[in-house]
Amino acid sequence: MNAVTVVLADDERMVRTALRAILSAEPDIEVVGEAADGARAVSVVRELRPDVVLMDVRMPEVDGIRATEQILRSMQAPPRIVVVTTFENDAYVYEALRAGASGFLLKRADADALVGAVRLVARTDSLLFPAAVRSLAAEHAAQRARAPWVTRLTGRESDVLRAMAAGLTNAEIAGRIGVGPATVKTHVAAVLAKTGARDRTQAVIAAYEGGFLRDGTQGEAQGGAQGGS
Structure with a gap:
């Protein structure tokens, strides 16, 4: 399997x-640029085309939010x-997720969490969207109409x-609802179309801002029309 390439x-x-020292110690991860x-x-991402970018949100001149938008758009x-x-409750995190980031990681995370995050987003269709971020999204979306x-x-x-x-992958969703992965992909595509989202992250943000999810938990969320597969 090819190494996961990363830009810091x-x-x-x-x-x-x-970050480079931690990631470079892994045989399946290669830091290709900074x-x-x-x-x-x-410019570095456009040139090197890595699999994953670890993006600080607070940087001079162009911050991580604008950089994320430019990368995904171009x-x-x-x-x-x-x-x-x-800080996990940083408003910049929410804006970066709205811009299309696949999730967030605290700088104080240990080496295992860092390596696991890079592998997760590179090789699955899951998101790094832990409870802290779900609560943050709910807080920002609390006053919005459905x-x-x-x-x-x-x-x-x-x-x-x-x-x-x-944060479930397609395979995990398939196991949860009792359908095949191909069917899950079809449903994901339909969700993206109906929410007007470009990707899974933006669909989740739309779920909060559209009133589909009202708090930091999924189990009590209000769904749409019943039935259908």
């Missing part, structure tokens, strides 16, 4: 050095972007969207 974007050299600001991160097959931040698309979801699509918000 952080304005602190010591942070980049530490950037000290968002503008440089965009590349046909963009990398998975993981936001790296000091979106019209919510009532257009079938019962099965509602189940799939809840599972996506819980």
